[in-house]
Amino acid sequence: MPRTLITSALPYINGIKHLGNLVGSQLPADLYARYCRARGHEVMFVCATDEHGTPAELAARKAGQPVAEYCAEMWQVQKDLADGFGLSFDHFGRSSSPQNHRLTQHFAARLDDEGLIEQRASRQVYSHADGRFLPDRYVEGTCPNCGYDRARGDQCENCTKQLDPTDLIDPRSAISGSTDLEVRETRHLYLLQSKLRDRLDRWIDEQKDWPILTTSIAKKWLHDCDGLQDRGITRDLDWGIPVMKGDAPWPGMEGKVFYVWFDAPIEYIAGTAEWADATGGDWERWWRTDNGADDVRYVQFMGKDNVPFHALSFPATLLGSNEPWKTVDYLKSFNYLNYDGGQFSTSQGRGVFMDQALSILPSDYWRWWLLSHVPESSDTEFTWDNFASSVNKDLADVLGNFVSRVTKFCRSRFGEAVPDGGTWGAAEEALVQTLATRLAAYQAHMDAIEIRKAAAELRAIWVAGNEYLQDAAPWATFKDDPDRAAAQIRMGLNLIRLYAVLSRPFIPAASDAMLAAMGTGDDAWPDDMRAALMALPPGHAFTVPDVLFAKITDDQRDDWAARFSGTRD
Numbered sequence: 001m002p003r004t005l006i007t008s009a010l011p012y013i014n015g016i017k018h019l020g021n022l023v024g025s026q027l028p029a030d031l032y033a034r035y036c037r038a039r040g041h042e043v044m045f046v047c048a049t050d051e052h053g054t055p056a057e058l059a060a061r062k063a064g065q066p067v068a069e070y071c072a073e074m075w076q077v078q079k080d081l082a083d084g085f086g087l088s089f090d091h092f093g094r095s096s097s098p099q100n101h102r103l104t105q106h107f108a109a110r111l112d113d114e115g116l117i118e119q120r121a122s123r124q125v126y127s128h129a130d131g132r133f134l135p136d137r138y139v140e141g142t143c144p145n146c147g148y149d150r151a152r153g154d155q156c157e158n159c160t161k162q163l164d165p166t167d168l169i170d171p172r173s174a175i176s177g178s179t180d181l182e183v184r185e186t187r188h189l190y191l192l193q194s195k196l197r198d199r200l201d202r203w204i205d206e207q208k209d210w211p212i213l214t215t216s217i218a219k220k221w222l223h224d225c226d227g228l229q230d231r232g233i234t235r236d237l238d239w240g241i242p243v244m245k246g247d248a249p250w251p252g253m254e255g256k257v258f259y260v261w262f263d264a265p266i267e268y269i270a271g272t273a274e275w276a277d278a279t280g281g282d283w284e285r286w287w288r289t290d291n292g293a294d295d296v297r298y299v300q301f302m303g304k305d306n307v308p309f310h311a312l313s314f315p316a317t318l319l320g321s322n323e324p325w326k327t328v329d330y331l332k333s334f335n336y337l338n339y340d341g342g343q344f345s346t347s348q349g350r351g352v353f354m355d356q357a358l359s360i361l362p363s364d365y366w367r368w369w370l371l372s373h374v375p376e377s378s379d380t381e382f383t384w385d386n387f388a389s390s391v392n393k394d395l396a397d398v399l400g401n402f403v404s405r406v407t408k409f410c411r412s413r414f415g416e417a418v419p420d421g422g423t424w425g426a427a428e429e430a431l432v433q434t435l436a437t438r439l440a441a442y443q444a445h446m447d448a449i450e451i452r453k454a455a456a457e458l459r460a461i462w463v464a465g466n467e468y469l470q471d472a473a474p475w476a477t478f479k480d481d482p483d484r485a486a487a488q489i490r491m492g493l494n495l496i497r498l499y500a501v502l503s504r505p506f507i508p509a510a511s512d513a514m515l516a517a518m519g520t521g522d523d524a525w526p527d528d529m530r531a532a533l534m535a536l537p538p539g540h541a542f543t544v545p546d547v548l549f550a551k552i553t554d555d556q557r558d559d560w561a562a563r564f565s566g567t568r569d
C-alpha cells in the first residue's frame with residue numbers, strides 16, 4: 001500500500017482566514033488527501049495553527065485576553081471552520097503543543113551539537129513603557145529618506161527604503177506609542193544556514209520530482225548574493241517555546257523563546273506526534289527514515305511566497321540535525337486568488353472569509369468553485385458573476401439536474417428500485433469506453449496534482465452522462481420499449497453512484513448525499529468501468545434525493561456582491 005504524508009502550510013492564529021488563504025494550501029491539500037485515500041493509499045494529513053510571535057501577542061492584547069487563552073479560543077474557531085469546509089485532517093494541531101516544545105528544543109540542541117549555532121550580540125530597541133524589546137517592525141518613526149512619519153523599523157512603506165530601527169527620527173513604540181525607548185544589547189542564537197549551502201545544493205539536485213519552478217526558486221535563493229543567510233532563531237518575547245538545549249538550560253538564553261519561523265514547520269512533525277499521542281499511533285514511521293518512513297512520499301502544499309521557506313529553511317533544520325528525518329518529495333505551490341478587482345486582505349477585512357462563506361452557502365459550492373479555479377499557473381480572480389455562473393452550470397445544471405432527472409423518472413415509471421430488463425447496446429458500450437478514457441485522464445491529473453485539469457475532466461465525466469441520457473431519452477423509449485428504457489435508467493442510476501465516488505475529493509457532502517440516495521456504502525474506486533456501471537443490480541432500492549445544488553439567483557448574487565463589497569468589522 002503506498003504511503004503518503006501530506007502537510008498544508010499552517011494558518012496563523014490571529015483571526016479567521018479568507019477564501020484566498022483557504023485555496024492557497026488547506027483546500028487543495030484536502031483534495032489530494034481524499035483522492036489518495038480513495039485510491040487506497042495510507043495517508044497522514046496534518047495541519048495546525050501557527051501560534052507564536054508578536055502578531056499573536058498583539059491580537060490577544062486587542063481582544064483583552066491572555067495570549068494562551070486567545071490562541072486556544074482561536075484554534076477552536078479555526079478547527080470548526082475547517083470541519084465546516086470538510087477538511088479531512090488526520091490531525092489539526094497547535095504549534096504551541098508540548099510535542100512541538102520538545103521537538104523544537106531537540107532540533108536546536110542537535111544543530112548546536114553539529115556546530116551550526118552561534119550566539120551573537122545585537123543591539124535592539126527596548127521599550128520601558130512596554131517592558132520588552134520591540135521587534136523592528138514594531139518601532140515606528142519618521143523616515144530619514146522621505147520624511148514619511150509612519151515608517152516602520154524594518155522598512156519605509158512610502159519610499160520602500162530598507163531601514164534599521166535606529167535610523168528612524170523620533171522613534172516610538174508601535175504597541176504603546178511610548179517614546180521612552182533605548183537601544184540595548186541582547187544576545188541571540190543564530191542558525192548558520194550559510195554553512196549548509198553545499199549540502200542543500202546537493203539535496204535539491206537529488207529531487208527529481210520537484211516542479212521546475214520550485215527548483216529554480218530554491219536555487220535562486222541559494223545562490224543569489226543575499227540568499228541563504230545565517231539567521232536568528234531566538235527572540236526576546238514571553239510567548240513562545242522557551243530556549244532550551246534539549247531538556248537542559250541554555251546558558252545566556254534564559255527568558256528567551258525560539259523565533260516563530262524556526263518552530264512553526266517543526267509542528268508538521270509535532271502535529272503527527274500529537275496525533276500519535278491522541279490515537280496510540282506511531283508518528284516516527286511517517287518521519288524517521290530509520291523507523292519506517294523510507295517508503296513514505298511526502299507532499300507539501302503552500303502559497304508561492306512560502307516556497308523558499310519550505311525548500312530551504314525547513315530542510316536546513318532537518319538536514320543540519322544530521323538525523324534521518326523525512327524530507328519533502330514534492331512541493332505544490334499556488335499563486336494568489338484575488339477578490340473582485342483587488343486583493344483579499346485580512347488586515348483590511350476585504351473579501352469573503354471562511355465563516356461568512358459558510359453562512360450563505362454549503363461548503364461544496366465553495367469547494368467546487370475554488371478548486372476548479374485554483375490559482376495554479378497564474379493568479380485568478382473571484383467575482384460573484386463567475387462564481388454564480390460556474391455553480392449554476394456545473395453543479396446545478398450538469399450534475400444536480402442529472403441526478404434529479406434519473407431518479408425522478410425512475411420513480412414515476414419503475415418505482416424506487418433499480419429496474420430489471422433490457423440489455424446494454426452500442427450507446428452503453430460507447431459510454432463505457434468514453435468514461436474509461438476520461439477516468440484515466442482524471443487520475444493522471446490528480447496523480448500529478450494538476451487540479452484545474454482534474455476538475456475539467458471530472459466535469460467532462462458528468463457531461464458524458466448527461467449527453468448519454470439526452471440521446472437515450474428513456475422518457476421517449478419507454479412508450480415503445482420499456483425494457484430498453486429500463487436498461488437506460490439502470491445505467492443512469494449506476495452513473496450516479498460512479499459520480500459520487502469520483503467527485504468525492506471535490507464535493508464530499510454532495511457525494512455522501514448521492515451515495516445515501518443510492519442506498520449504498522460501496523464507494524470503491526472504479527478499477528473496471530464496465531463492472532462499476534453494474535454495481536447497483538436490478539431490484540436495488542434507492543430514494544430520490546433532495547435538490548443537490550440549488551441555483552444561485554441573480555438577486556442573491558447581487559445581494560452578496562453588495563454585502564461583501566466593503567470590509568468586515
Ligand SMILES: [Zn+2]
Nearest residue numbers: 143146156159
Ligand atoms: Zn521613506
